[in-house]
Amino acid sequence: MIRSFLNAQIRKFGRRFNYDTSYMHEICAVSPGAVYGLLKLPEFYRYRGPALGQPVWTGALLASTLDGDCGPCAQLVIDMALAAGADRETLRLCAEGQADKAGAMGLGFRFAEAAIKADPMADKFRSEIAREFGEKCALSCAFAAASGRIYPVLKRGMGHGQACQRLDFGDTIVTLAA
Known part of the structure; x- marks a missing residue:
């Protein structure tokens, strides 16, 4: 039952x-x-901090997910972000590697990329997030950066890995390289 x-x-x-x-x-x-x-698991990564920082958090989650997968999990993050009101254009810019042009969402994206790669720039981005959006937002981005890869790794570990696919942003399709 x-x-x-x-x-x-x-x-x-x-x-x-x-x-x-x-x-x-x-x-x-x-x-x-x-x-x-x-x-x-969603209880872990859904700590989002203040409403003002939602775009930053979204960028961090997208970067982490793209690091783990450029297929169905990434599409799910995009679809959920769009359903929650995220800006389609800034999401697309981040996915296309133009996070520097994506404002607050791009800041979260660049933070997560740097944190994942152990790049010292992560500290600079974290400080910028904390200064502009508060410490709770910076913490929420750390949670998002750490968690976006959980599902892709779990799925691959179960034999459900997926090849890269085209990501649909509603008005634009983006094809990512593996």
């Missing part, structure tokens, strides 16, 4: 974002308890 409930919730999520949830169903078939662990 619990598997039926969990699978129904998984299907609902998949339909909402046109997302392939087959790996989630596989987890449920093996261990419903593991699904509960999977369901707790």
Whole structure:
């Protein structure tokens, strides 16, 4: 009975974002308890800090996800960001490697890229985020930078890795190289 409930919730999520949830169903078939662990992950990365810093957080999550995957997980982050009201053009600029032209979202994106690569510029970007948007925003971006790669790595570990794909921004398609 619990598997039926969990699978129904998984299907609902998949339909909402046109997302392939087959790996989630596989987890449920093996261990419903593991699904509960999977369901707790958003609590970690969804710490977003203040509303003013949402574009910065979005940029950090997108950079981290793109670092782990340029396929379905990246598309899901884009779709969820657009559904939450993120600016389509700045999302696209970040994905195309033009984060320096993407304002606050680009700042979060560059911060996450630097943090992931252990680039000393991460400290500069973090200080800038804290100065402009507050310490809570800087903390939320650290959470986003750390977490965007979780799902892509989990999926690859389960044999559900995906090749790079075209990312749909609603009005523009961007093809990323692997």
